[in-house]
Amino acid sequence: MEQxxxxxxxxxxxxxxxxxxxxxDVLAYECDGYTxxxxxxxxxxxxxxxxxxxxxxxxxxxxxxxxxxxxAGTGLSGGAIPLGGEVIISLVKMNRLLEVDFANMRAVVExxxxxxxxxxxxxVQGYYYAPDPSSGSxxxxxxxxxxxxxxxxCLKYGVTTNHVLGLELVLPNGEILNVxxxxxxxxxxxxxGILVGSEGTMGIVTKITVRILRKPQxxxxxxxxxxxxxxxxxxxxxxxxxxIIPAALEMMDQTAIKAVEAGSxxxxxxxxxDAVLLxxxxxxxxxxxxxxxxxxxxxxxxxxxxxxxxKTPEExxxxxxxRKTAFGACGCIxxxxxxxxxxxxxxxxxxxxxxxxxxSQESGLRIANxxxxxxxxxxxxxxxxxxxxxxxxxxxxxxxRVLQVCAxxxxxxxxxxxxxxxxxxxMYMIFTEQDLQAQQMIxxxxxxxxxxxxxxxxxxPARCVEMKRxxxxx
Amino acid sequence: MLGRGDWEAAQSGSELAxxxxxxxxxNSLGVKDVEHENIHSSLSSLIGTTHVQTQHxxxxxxxxxxxxxxxxxxxxxxxxYGVVPQGNGSQSQFGKGxxxxxxxxxLKRMTGIVEHSIPDxxxxxxxxxxxxxxxQVLKQSGQWLPIDPMVSAEATIGGIVAANSSxxxxxxxxxxxxxxxxxxxxxxxxxxxxxxGKVVKNVAxxxxxxxxxxxxxxxxxxxxxxxxxxxxxxxxELVLIPLxxxxxxxxxxxxxxxxxxxPSSLELLTPQFSVELGQRPSYTLLxxxxxxxxxxxxxxxxxxxxxGADFNLKRGEGADQFWQEYRxxxxxxxxxxxxxxxxVLPMQVLPFLQLLRxxxxxxxxxxxxxxxxxTGIIRLTIQDGLNQDGVAPKLKIAREWAEKHQGALILxxxxxxxxxxxxxxxxxxxxxxxxxxxxxxxxxxxxxNSGSFIGGL
Numbered sequence: 001m002e003q004x005x006x007x008x009x010x011x012x013x014x015x016x017x018x019x020x021x022x023x024x025d026v027l028a029y030e031c032d033g034y035t036x037x038x039x040x041x042x043x044x045x046x047x048x049x050x051x052x053x054x055x056x057x058x059x060x061x062x063x064x065x066x067x068x069x070x071x072a073g074t075g076l077s078g079g080a081i082p083l084g085g086e087v088i089i090s091l092v093k094m095n096r097l098l099e100v101d102f103a104n105m106r107a108v109v110e111x112x113x114x115x116x117x118x119x120x121x122x123x124v125q126g127y128y129y130a131p132d133p134s135s136g137s138x139x140x141x142x143x144x145x146x147x148x149x150x151x152x153x154c155l156k157y158g159v160t161t162n163h164v165l166g167l168e169l170v171l172p173n174g175e176i177l178n179v180x181x182x183x184x185x186x187x188x189x190x191x192x193g194i195l196v197g198s199e200g201t202m203g204i205v206t207k208i209t210v211r212i213l214r215k216p217q218x219x220x221x222x223x224x225x226x227x228x229x230x231x232x233x234x235x236x237x238x239x240x241x242x243x244i245i246p247a248a249l250e251m252m253d254q255t256a257i258k259a260v261e262a263g264s265x266x267x268x269x270x271x272x273x274d275a276v277l278l279x280x281x282x283x284x285x286x287x288x289x290x291x292x293x294x295x296x297x298x299x300x301x302x303x304x305x306x307x308x309x310x311k312t313p314e315e316x317x318x319x320x321x322x323r324k325t326a327f328g329a330c331g332c333i334x335x336x337x338x339x340x341x342x343x344x345x346x347x348x349x350x351x352x353x354x355x356x357x358x359x360s361q362e363s364g365l366r367i368a369n370x371x372x373x374x375x376x377x378x379x380x381x382x383x384x385x386x387x388x389x390x391x392x393x394x395x396x397x398x399x400x401r402v403l404q405v406c407a408x409x410x411x412x413x414x415x416x417x418x419x420x421x422x423x424x425x426x427m428y429m430i431f432t433e434q435d436l437q438a439q440q441m442i443x444x445x446x447x448x449x450x451x452x453x454x455x456x457x458x459x460x461p462a463r464c465v466e467m468k469r470x471x472x473x474x
Numbered sequence: 475m476l477g478r479g480d481w482e483a484a485q486s487g488s489e490l491a492x493x494x495x496x497x498x499x500x501n502s503l504g505v506k507d508v509e510h511e512n513i514h515s516s517l518s519s520l521i522g523t524t525h526v527q528t529q530h531x532x533x534x535x536x537x538x539x540x541x542x543x544x545x546x547x548x549x550x551x552x553x554x555y556g557v558v559p560q561g562n563g564s565q566s567q568f569g570k571g572x573x574x575x576x577x578x579x580x581l582k583r584m585t586g587i588v589e590h591s592i593p594d595x596x597x598x599x600x601x602x603x604x605x606x607x608x609x610q611v612l613k614q615s616g617q618w619l620p621i622d623p624m625v626s627a628e629a630t631i632g633g634i635v636a637a638n639s640s641x642x643x644x645x646x647x648x649x650x651x652x653x654x655x656x657x658x659x660x661x662x663x664x665x666x667x668x669x670x671g672k673v674v675k676n677v678a679x680x681x682x683x684x685x686x687x688x689x690x691x692x693x694x695x696x697x698x699x700x701x702x703x704x705x706x707x708x709x710x711e712l713v714l715i716p717l718x719x720x721x722x723x724x725x726x727x728x729x730x731x732x733x734x735x736x737p738s739s740l741e742l743l744t745p746q747f748s749v750e751l752g753q754r755p756s757y758t759l760l761x762x763x764x765x766x767x768x769x770x771x772x773x774x775x776x777x778x779x780x781x782g783a784d785f786n787l788k789r790g791e792g793a794d795q796f797w798q799e800y801r802x803x804x805x806x807x808x809x810x811x812x813x814x815x816x817x818v819l820p821m822q823v824l825p826f827l828q829l830l831r832x833x834x835x836x837x838x839x840x841x842x843x844x845x846x847x848x849t850g851i852i853r854l855t856i857q858d859g860l861n862q863d864g865v866a867p868k869l870k871i872a873r874e875w876a877e878k879h880q881g882a883l884i885l886x887x888x889x890x891x892x893x894x895x896x897x898x899x900x901x902x903x904x905x906x907x908x909x910x911x912x913x914x915x916x917x918x919x920x921x922x923n924s925g926s927f928i929g930g931l
Contacts, residue, residue: 101819102732103728103731103732103820103821104819104820104821104850105731105820106819126732147677148677148681150675150677154675158648158652159675159677161651161681161684162648162651162652177904177905177908178903178904178905179903179905179908181880181903182819182880183817183818183819183850183880183881183882184649184817184849184850184851185638185640185649185688185815185817185851185882186817186881186882186903187882187884187899187900187903187928188902188903188905188906188909188927188928188929189685189688189689189693189909189912190651190684190685190687190688191905191908191909192684193651193681193683193684193685193687194680194681194682194684194685196681197677197680197681198680214731214732214733214734216734217734237593240593240595240705241592241593243616243705243706243708244705245704245705283736283765283769284734284736284765284768284769284772284773286765286768286769286771286772287765287766287767287768287769287772290766290768291766343673343674343675343676344673345591345594345596345672345673346593346594346595347591347593347594372675375673375674375675376594376673376674376675377675410671410672410673411671411673412671412673412675412676412677412678413678414676414677414678415673415675415676415677416675416677417677418677419677419678419679423678427678427679430671430678431668431678431679432668434665434666434667435667435668435669435679436679438661438665438667438669438682439669439679439680439682441915441916442680442682442685442912442915443680444915445908445911445912445915446908457679
């Protein structure tokens with residue numbers, strides 16, 4: 001189909017204002033939060049309801065034009081980057097909160113609804129939506145479903161898949177379908193479970209039924225500073241070993257601390273701080289004091305240099321803002337940075353940190369470590385300067401080496417950012433050809449012609465990565 | 475290759491209600507015998523004669539490795555036999571299909587904990603391991619897999635995952651889909667596939683594990699499952715509050731769910747069930763707390779404010795014992811026993827109980843329920859008298875009500891006299907064509923446990 005015919009047909013479905021096709025207009029859609037690779041979309045459409053999504057998809061399906069769904073574009077693995085002239089179906093206009101059923105603790109949202117907005121809206125009644133990715137103030141719940149997003153508080157409450165009960169979906173042939181529902185254990189295969197985290201390769205979600213939770217009665221936040229990162233690692237292990245599952249258990253190393261202190265939400269960590277732990281307890285206030293004391297005790301047993309409990313909500317918020325803006329803050333200490341995302345068995349933390357330090361030395365690139373220590377999810381941030389020829393490639397390669405370390409200790413190559421285009425080849429670190437074929441078998445059921453977000457998630461036969469513009473420029 | 479007959483065709487002889495294929499197999503002995511001999515010797519050469527048995531003209535194999543399972547599946551396929559996986563067979567009454575030529579594949583020999591990483595709170599377990607055995611091992615390190623399904627002591631973890639079983643503590647801990655982090659599966663073509671891994675957070679590739687949890691062995695044979703674990707609660711209490719009416723229960727349900735309570739169970743027992751468990755002949759509301767001693771005291775005080783001090787209390791092991799009795803109630807080996815699992819929204823639970831009361835009022839069958847007021851899952855049992863007319867039609871009305879309210883009613887155990895009047899799974903969901911497409915993609919010849927899942931999958 002010729003471009004002008006395509007634009008006309010799309011315009012007929014969604015209206016003139018909801019189609020972008022001029023090269024200048026689609027520039028912003030060349031990449032998402034992963035900026036190393038870019039591609040130009042054929043067009044960007046903004047449907048306002050499932051029926052419009054369905055019509056657009058049917059049109060593209062018939063014309064055999066590839067397409068991909070996009071939320072806020074905060075994804076970090078390039079899942080929404082159009083590498084093959086896809087039409088981008090942006091879901092930002094489908095952003096309504098359709099229904100909140102407090103008594104049954106369910107909410108129904110459209111995919112473009114902003115993650116944090118849901119919690120904010122239902123907060124007055126004492127409820128919240130648990131998955132809290134650091135990008136929560138801008139990312140969409142539809143995108144969270146695609147990536148099976150996590151966040152600091154997933155240690156106790158689980159990731160997106162543990163909170164999604166049902167979906168309305170437009171299949172890659174345009175058919176609208178419902179999977180799951182609001183009751184539990186509906187008969188049949190758990191299609192909701194397989195769709196969450198499928199990175200937009202099985203269809204386009206148009207409605208999401210989520211579980212909402214009652215806000216806990218009490219929250220206690222502990223900030224502990226260490227002069228040796230190994231002590232902090234040991235504290236993480238000992239807290240879990242004591243039978244405590246905190247709501248969150250976050251860690252930053254020295255380089256990351258330098259970054260957040262240079263950022264907009266500095267806390268004032270002393271110069272010699274080698275690691276920071278941010279530990280949060282929640283639940284009934286009865287017994288919480290004792291549990292907090294237990295945690296303080298564990299910290300003291302491991303040479304904590306300073307440990308305190310947040311006295312006010314403002315103090316707590318400050319600590320969290322400091323932590324949650326850590327990625328961006330790396331821009332204050334380095335021209336460019338690459339965010340990695342690996343998972344390791346918690347017990348291997350000290351040895352993995354040591355290996356990362358060695359890799360950093362060998363590559364000559366600084367690596368800042370920010371991680372969800374409680375569940376072993378590391379976010380090494382590789383700092384580099386894209387203006388120096390070869391450094392971008394070196395940063396990518398260094399990231400891959402870090403992932404190999406994670407894989408070697410029995411971990412995973414991604415805990416919450418997804419595979420997208422970034423880690424397609426890295427899939428071989430943890431899966432065999434047979435494993436990958438089994439996954440593609442399922443994709444072929446939903447997306448037999450591979451028109452919906454093609455060329456993502458699975459390794460390509462031959463590696464061909466074209467480096468374009470570098471990562472986040474600050 | 476498979477004679478997937480309908481319910482009607484196989485119903486002759488209700489005393490054999492749980493294994494109707496035997497009725498058929500005896501019909502044409504000659505050819506069957508030869509075929510049986512062939513497959514028997516073929517299987518024996520693969521895994522050794524002692525691990526291939528014939529019971530009641532039924533082939534049973536006991537492989538010890540994934541490789542042996544692969545070989546068995548290939549041999550079965552070549553001989554035109556179907557394969558029915560089972561753990562210890564404790565839940566095998568469930569959703570049995572009708573396969574003329576089949577091999578029962580038991581995972582009894584694949585038992586044990588492959589890896590228990592105590593500091594990581596994870597464990598990889600062979601699928602034939604009984605859950606109870608697994609929990610005992612984990613307990614030594616102060617950990618557990620936080621599920622409390624209504625199964626017998628010998629039930630294997632593989633069978634429990636395949637059936638997606640859960641129990642009252644689901645309100646706090648969630649279900650198997652929240653704890654399975656990795657799996658090894660033998661596919662119908664004999665290939666071995668790994669999904670997930672051994673870390674608690676992982677979004678690499680599709681989460682195939684979800685597909686196999688609750689798939690009733692219709693897609694592949696689970697050989698090893700890796701779980702995320704939890705620390706065992708330091709202390710627990712169970713408050714048992716007698717209630718005269720459903721209205722009282724409704725009031726407490728709303729308050730408890732909408733306030734600071736963190737119940738580890740919130741079940742309402744009907745009077746009949748209360749009596750069976752040594753309580754008064756009234757409704758009994760069970761409110762558990764696993765949050766430590768101070769929290770338990772707080773819970774108790776709050777409940778006293780709300781419902782008065784007239785309650786029973788079980789502490790620590792007393793609570794465990796109570797739950798053990800509770801679970802055994804669902805494991806009747808009687809042929810005249812029905813267990814249905816109903817799933818509705820939490821706020822529909824009490825209206826559903828009201829409906830059941832109206833339906834069974836004046837009926838002579840003993841119907842009792844345990845209703846999860848936070849999960850929306852109701853377990854309904856009927857003991858004795860299932861031959862009477864009217865039971866199935868009543869359940870049919872109950873199912874229609876549940877389905878109308880976005881829920882479901884499935885039969886977990888039921889004598890054949892009920893099964894011939896009421897399907898096990900109820901209506902097919904609108905996404906059924908996709909489910910069927912998945913089955914056909916993974917198991918195109920319907921080799922595995924065919925006909926035992928919804929819509930004949």
